[in-house]
Amino acid sequence: MARTTPPRPLDMQLLFPELAAYRKDTVRLHPRPGNPGPRESSLGGPLLWPQSVDWPHCDDDHGQFSPGAGALPLVPVLQLFAADVPELPFPSGTDVLQVLWCPFEHGYIPQPKLYWRDSSTCVGELTEYPRPAGAEEDYLPDPCVLHPEQVVDYPSWDLPDEVAEALKERFDRVGKETGYSYWQHLSVADGVKVGGYPTWTQEPFWPDCSACGQRMAHLLTVNSAEFDGASWRTWLPVEDTPDTGTIWDLPYEDRRLIQSPPGLMFGDMGGIYLFICQQCPDRPYTHWFDCS
Numbered sequence: 001m002a003r004t005t006p007p008r009p010l011d012m013q014l015l016f017p018e019l020a021a022y023r024k025d026t027v028r029l030h031p032r033p034g035n036p037g038p039r040e041s042s043l044g045g046p047l048l049w050p051q052s053v054d055w056p057h058c059d060d061d062h063g064q065f066s067p068g069a070g071a072l073p074l075v076p077v078l079q080l081f082a083a084d085v086p087e088l089p090f091p092s093g094t095d096v097l098q099v100l101w102c103p104f105e106h107g108y109i110p111q112p113k114l115y116w117r118d119s120s121t122c123v124g125e126l127t128e129y130p131r132p133a134g135a136e137e138d139y140l141p142d143p144c145v146l147h148p149e150q151v152v153d154y155p156s157w158d159l160p161d162e163v164a165e166a167l168k169e170r171f172d173r174v175g176k177e178t179g180y181s182y183w184q185h186l187s188v189a190d191g192v193k194v195g196g197y198p199t200w201t202q203e204p205f206w207p208d209c210s211a212c213g214q215r216m217a218h219l220l221t222v223n224s225a226e227f228d229g230a231s232w233r234t235w236l237p238v239e240d241t242p243d244t245g246t247i248w249d250l251p252y253e254d255r256r257l258i259q260s261p262p263g264l265m266f267g268d269m270g271g272i273y274l275f276i277c278q279q280c281p282d283r284p285y286t287h288w289f290d291c292s
């Protein structure tokens, strides 16, 4: 079953033509619990891994878990094939992005690692993958299948101050008349996503590439939730909307499987944002984290 974000309830271009310059496409991945195979795009699923390449480990000090334990295996987070998410900036000769991370605390969050691969060189189908004992449960994703959907983002925290100032009165008026807040309901798509704007919960931090010095691009966001107590009104997919009542009337576990399907939690409903430099040939990357 596909997942479809409802169209924005208001005509953004008519109401706020100034936003046109800041519009960006983003791909909501819509993870949902499932049983993905190694040749499928997934969150927390098995990866298509090159037989000749050793599984990556984290050598950092993890306090009580490191002494004598040796290096700890990373865990699969995302596998994205070009056929499913062509919007990703695949370096030439590659058609799959694999994101793994070390599921122990690295400054309040796990430590991600990225691999761009040519799937035809990946013959070792790894179906059993490690889940290191003692890792943070909040950082171990439950396997999910994906339902990529392209939608439009408008900036919230990233909207320049002068534009926000110029639009303030109109935002307020529309909010009063319709009940839709630009910031909470109409701007940045919520959830796990590729491209567009990060789902910041605090002041943005855009890293510069350590190799060339240019500002890096937002590659993808791994979020604690697909929507919150406000954003569900516009970002809850049509297919997940109950026939009667709202999503908040569902039993807790039923809602949880729609709101936080992989069972990830970063701080207090935070997000991990991955950035990449598209100018440098070896695609340097880094990450940032914030929460409310």
Ligand SMILES: [Zn+2]
Pocket (backbone or CB within 6 Å): 058, 059, 060, 062, 072, 102, 103, 104, 106, 111
């Ligand atoms: Zn580590």
Ligand SMILES: [Zn+2]
Pocket (backbone or CB within 6 Å): 209, 210, 211, 212, 213, 214, 277, 278, 279, 280, 284
């Ligand atoms: Zn660079």
